[in-house]
Amino acid sequence: MNENINTSEIMELIKGLVTIPSPSGNTDEVIRHVESxxxxxxxxxxxxxxxGLLITLPGKDNDRHRFLTAHVDTLGAMVKEIKPDGRLKLSMIGGFRWNHVEGEYCQVETSDNRKYSGTILMHQTSVHVYKESGEAKRDEKNIEVRLDERVSSKDDVQELGISVGDFVSFDPRVQVTESGFIKSRHLDDKASVALLMHVVQLLMEEKAELPHTTHFLISNNEEIGYGGNSNIPEQxxxxxxxxxxxxxxxxxxxEFTVSICAKDSSGPYHLGLRKHLESLAKKNHIQYQTDIYPYYGSDASAAIRAGFDVKHGLIGPGIDASHAFERTHETSLLHTGRLIYHYVKSEMNA
Structure with a gap:
């Protein structure tokens, strides 16, 4: 039984989300999309x-609440400097490696909402000019944006309205394959946002009464560490x-199961909650893997660091090549959606 989890609908939700630029700090448009x-x-x-966007579904028990998050902000960059030749230097938003965006198409959004396309390149890209093209370090000194405008000076760029502090987003290049994969930038974490949207839709269609009042936060600062560390009701x-x-x-x-995190860089997640999630997966024939992420932090760990007295857990679809050229399969989305669905409909442990 798949509890009416529809992976085609989830894929369409993901495609709609990833095509809206939303680097951390510039997420209003995508939040309005989810709000609608x-x-x-x-x-x-x-x-x-x-x-961030908050919704609440009332439950039979209004004394003991649940809180779920997924984040809609993504990796990106800001204009750090306009070079004398009209190229742009960048400042990184979030944790990625410059070689993972080299050659990527991008968009620069000005403070007055003008948008310009460009390409992220090494300064020493041309092998016909730069002997060290392959060996030059991929870093903020050598990486730059080539704007798709007739500019050759700093003044030319400023006349376009571009200035230091403007946001730069990366082209997602989303594709769904006949074999069931979806590949795109920003599946972290727009795949999970789509899953929460889909599950809430199912609950509304069923007119389901949840056992506990349940809150959902679409957070918008996770990639920089503090998206889901506030607005958590005391219950x-x-x-x-x-x-x-x-x-x-x-x-x-x-890429084919739901991942249940036992520990990340913040330490172990709550053992009782993890066991409850694993038990739900076994009972409902949900395929899962329990795992440890050594260089990872989540909104749940941010909430713990902020001092909230909660049992914290972390699950999600398996994403290959995280913070780079990401990919997952529809079966991972299916099993993750099923676990979310059964979790919110389950009774809390005493």
Missing amino acids: FFTELGVETRTNHKG TEEYLAVDMGAIGDGQSTD
Whole structure:
């Protein structure tokens, strides 16, 4: 039984989300997009002062609450400097490596909302000119943006309205394959946002009454460490972050199951909540992997660091090549969606 989890609908939600630029610090457009989705479902929403989106579904028990998050902000950059030749130097937003965006198409958004396309390149790109093209270090000194405008000086660029502090977003290049994969930048964490949207839609269609009042936060500052560390009601006992599972050497996470995190760089997640999630997966024949992410932090760990007295957990679809050329499979989305669905409909442990 798949509980009406529709991976085709989830894929369409993901495609809609990743095509809206939303580097951390510039997420208003994508938040409004998600807000409109929930409004059409008849779900009341509110935004916090940081710009995140909150919704609440009432439950039978209003004394013990749950709180789930997924983040809609992404990696990106800001204009650090306009070079004398009209190229742009960048300052990184979030944790990635410059070689993972080399050659990528990008968009610069000015403070008055003008948008310009460009390409992220090494200064020493041309092998016909630079002998050290392959050996030059991929860093903020050598990486630059070539604007698709007739500019050859700093003054030319400033006349376009571009200035230091303007946001730069990366082209997602989203594709869905016949074999069931979706590949795109920013599946971290827009795949999980789409999953929460889909599950809430199912609950509304079912007119389901949840056992506990349940809050959902679409956070917008996770990539810089503090997206989901506030606006948590005092009745909240369990906090579940839905974020990507990291794939690589030594990892059990794959692209075909839901990943349940036992520990990340912040330390172990709550053992009782993890066991509850694993038990739900086994009971409902949900394929999962339990894993440890060595260089990772989540909204749930940010909430713990902020001092909230909650049981915290982390699950998510397995995402290959995280913070670079990301990919997952529809079966991972299916199993993650099923676990979210059964979790919010389950009774808390005493």
